[in-house]
Amino acid sequence: MTAKMAISLTVNGEEVETLVATRTTLADFLRQDLQLTGTHTGCEMGACGACLVLVDDRPVHACLMFAVQAEGAVVETVEGLTMRRAISDLQSAFHERNALQCGFCTPGMLVSAYGILAAGALPSREEIRDALSGNYCRCTGYEAIVDAIEQTARLRHEQEEQA
Amino acid sequence: MKARAFDYVRPQTVGDALRVFDDAGGDAAYIAGGQSLVPALALRLQAPAVLIDIARLEELHGISLEDGWLRIGAATRHVEILTSDLVARHAPLLAKAAPFVAHPAIRNKGTFGGSLALADPASEFPAMALALDADIEIASTEGDRRVAAEDFFLGLYETALQPGEMIRAVRVPIATASSRCAFDELSRRRGDYALVGCGVNVQLAESRVDSVRIAFLSVGSMPMRATTAESALVGHPLTRDQIRVAQDALARDLDPPGDEHVPAEMRLHLARVLLGRLLGGLDTAA
Numbered sequence: 001m002t003a004k005m006a007i008s009l010t011v012n013g014e015e016v017e018t019l020v021a022t023r024t025t026l027a028d029f030l031r032q033d034l035q036l037t038g039t040h041t042g043c044e045m046g047a048c049g050a051c052l053v054l055v056d057d058r059p060v061h062a063c064l065m066f067a068v069q070a071e072g073a074v075v076e077t078v079e080g081l082t083m084r085r086a087i088s089d090l091q092s093a094f095h096e097r098n099a100l101q102c103g104f105c106t107p108g109m110l111v112s113a114y115g116i117l118a119a120g121a122l123p124s125r126e127e128i129r130d131a132l133s134g135n136y137c138r139c140t141g142y143e144a145i146v147d148a149i150e151q152t153a154r155l156r157h158e159q160e161e162q163a
Numbered sequence: 164m165k166a167r168a169f170d171y172v173r174p175q176t177v178g179d180a181l182r183v184f185d186d187a188g189g190d191a192a193y194i195a196g197g198q199s200l201v202p203a204l205a206l207r208l209q210a211p212a213v214l215i216d217i218a219r220l221e222e223l224h225g226i227s228l229e230d231g232w233l234r235i236g237a238a239t240r241h242v243e244i245l246t247s248d249l250v251a252r253h254a255p256l257l258a259k260a261a262p263f264v265a266h267p268a269i270r271n272k273g274t275f276g277g278s279l280a281l282a283d284p285a286s287e288f289p290a291m292a293l294a295l296d297a298d299i300e301i302a303s304t305e306g307d308r309r310v311a312a313e314d315f316f317l318g319l320y321e322t323a324l325q326p327g328e329m330i331r332a333v334r335v336p337i338a339t340a341s342s343r344c345a346f347d348e349l350s351r352r353r354g355d356y357a358l359v360g361c362g363v364n365v366q367l368a369e370s371r372v373d374s375v376r377i378a379f380l381s382v383g384s385m386p387m388r389a390t391t392a393e394s395a396l397v398g399h400p401l402t403r404d405q406i407r408v409a410q411d412a413l414a415r416d417l418d419p420p421g422d423e424h425v426p427a428e429m430r431l432h433l434a435r436v437l438l439g440r441l442l443g444g445l446d447t448a449a
Contacts, residue, residue, distance in 0.1 A: 005171060022171040022214070025201070044164075045202040046269060058242070058271040064201045065272065068171045069194075069216060115267060133354025134266025 009070050011036070012080030020067045027051040027062035030077055038078040038107045042136070049135035050104060052111035053077050059115040078107040087114055089155060093148040101139035108135050113149045122157045125150055166204035173216040177331060180217050181304045184327045187213040193329055194218070195238050196273040198265070199281050223276065223331065226250060232298075232334040237276025241265070244275055244288075253337040256295055256344040256362050260287040263348055263360065276330040279315070282322045282385065285356045289316060290386035291346070294362040294378035298334040303327060309334075319384040341367045345441040348380070349433050357381045358425055359433045363441045365401075370447050372396045377409075382419040382434060389416035392438065406442045410435040 004019035011034060020029055027044070030036040030053065042048035044063045051062040054076040081087045090113050093099070100106045109132070116123055116131045123131070128146050137145060174180040184191045191213035194200050203209045217223060223238035226249050233253040235244070244250050245261035264270055264278070264287050278288040279299065292299070292312040299310045301324065315323045324330070338344070348360030360380040366373040375396050377389040392409040399405045413434055421427030 021168070023166045023168050023204075025165075025205075028165075044205060046198060049266070049268065052268055059268045060272045061198075061268055064198055064269075066166075066171070066197075066201070066214075069197070069218070071173075112268070130262075130353055131267055134268055 005068050007068055007071050009072060010074045012076055012083065022066060022068050024067050025063050026053070026055075026065045026067045026070055026075070029067035030062060030075070033067075036077050036079050038082075040104055040107055042104065047134075047136070048105070049108040049112065052108040052135075054081075054111060054114070057118075059111050078110055081110065081114060090114070090117070090148065090152045093152045093155075094145070097144045097148040097151065099141060099144040099148040101141055105135060105137045105139075109137070109145055113152070116149060117153055117156060122153055123150075128153075164205050164207060166201075167207060167210040169204075169211060170213045171216065172213060173219070175220075177217070177220055177222045177302050177329065180215050180220065181302060181327060181329065183213065183215050185304055187211075189326050191215055195223070195277045196240065197277075198269050198273040199277070199283070217329065218274070228253065228337070229334075231337055233337050235275055235333045235335065237274060237280075237330040237332055239275045241270035241273050241275065241278075241288075242267075245270060254295065254335045255338055255342075256291055256346060256364055257288070257335070259344065259346040260291050260362060263287050263346070263357070266354055275333060279333065280322065280324060280330050282316055282320050284319065284383060284385050285360075285381045286386075287346075287348070287357075287360060287362075287380060290360065290378040290380040291362045292333065292335075293386050293388055294344075294364045294376045295335045296364075296376060297336075299323075299330055300332040300334065302329050302331040307331065313388075316385045321385070339366070341373070343367060343445045343447070345444055347437060347441055349437060359419070359430055359437060361434065361437045361441055363438070363445070365396075365442075365445060367447060371398060371400050377438065379417065379434060382417050382430060387417060389413055389438070391415045396442075401442055401445060401447050403443070406439055409442065410439050413438060 008017040027041050030039045040050035042050035046061045046064045052059045053062045055073050112135050128149050192211040193215050195218045224236045227234050241264050251258045297312045299315050301308050310323050343365045346362040348357035350357045364376045375393045379387045391412040395409045395412045419427050419430040
């Protein structure tokens with residue numbers, strides 16, 4: 001029952017082949033086995049959104065799946081997004097707008113924001129709030145977070161128009 | 164809390180999955196999206212010895228048109244319902260309800276069949292299956308069977324599914340040119356569980372209601388149809404007065420629970436408000 005299973009998946013662009021206990025969540029696997037501690041575990045029941053990662057390019061809760069379910073998947077954490085500079089404009093906007101206080105929710109916010117911006121359209125503030133409805137910020141910094149995402153969306157849109 | 168240790172199996176066919184469940188002597192659970200099951204495992208509300216992963220079974224995927232029905236594979240994710248052209252055209256009520264289902268990240272993983280199998284009374288899709296008069300295709304080692312949504316939801320998290328059975332697909336009668344539908348829900352904050360939610364599915368005949376199905380969520384232990392309100396509308400145009408009659412009839416259809424946050428009378432009032440808005444907003448032009 002406690003035996004480990006072999007899994008292979010891609011994490012932040014690197015092939016990972018390892019053994020993992022079946023009951024280990026993807027969040028715990030990333031944090032404890034791979035030391036990718038940017039993915040935060042808050043509520044561990046899919047309510048707070050601090051553990052969001054990309055699985056096959058869609059934001060999902062790493063606490064709501066077991067690592068064995070990610071067999072063959074392409075997983076990207078906030079570290080991966082940072083390394084390939086996919087969110088550097090978002091991160092700058094979060095910094096400029098003071099869109100974080102304690103920072104615990106920030107990785108999840110960034111992954112959600114990545115998902116919103118990847119959709120391509122220019123989102124309204126309402127749409128941004130709606131898309132963030134599964135991300136808790138207990139420092140109550142939502143206004144600034146929406147500001148930062150809105151500003152990034154607008155800048156990316158302007159850059160596309162000029163290009 | 165962490166889940167109890169379990170064996171994890173990923174079968175290649177629905178038949179194999181059913182047999183694995185059987186072989187486990189029933190001490191097993193199917194997992195597809197897992198968005199409700201994983202927290203239940205973490206809280207040890209459930210602790211099966213074997214977890215059977217059915218998320219990737221080809222047989223459970225796909226949305227297709229078949230003889231007047233829109234057939235939706237059980238492992239279709241909520242986000243696919245939200246973005247499918249087939250759903251938007253042939254089962255628009257599901258497309259209208261989909262944005263209200265949980266949050267984007269949950270919709271990326273949670274499945275349509277899983278939502279129906281769980282039968283949470285606060286969930287959108289079980290109530291919409293009722294409003295749409297959907298059929299549930301159920302697979303078991305004994306063979307397949309079909310159950311109408313009406314007979315599928317039996318109580319709080321209780322369905323017609325027997326141990327080991329699995330939803331294979333859901334069949335929705337397709338919308339026609341005379342179909343009108345609407346969905347909305349009321350909640351205190353965006354993304355919260357609804358205080359009350361409602362879907363209406365109307366067939367018009369010369370600007371009068373030919374038939375109608377009205378289903379509510381979050382008003383009791385399971386998704387509920389409002390049959391008295393439905394009867395009050397059949398044969399009539401959707402005038403303000405006639406809508407008022409249907410709203411008043413809700414008191415006979417619904418007996419919602421109350422608590423310190425939402426007294427029963429308030430929930431019933433909100434159900435009336437919601438039904439009025441939905442019916443009043445329908446385009447009744449032929």
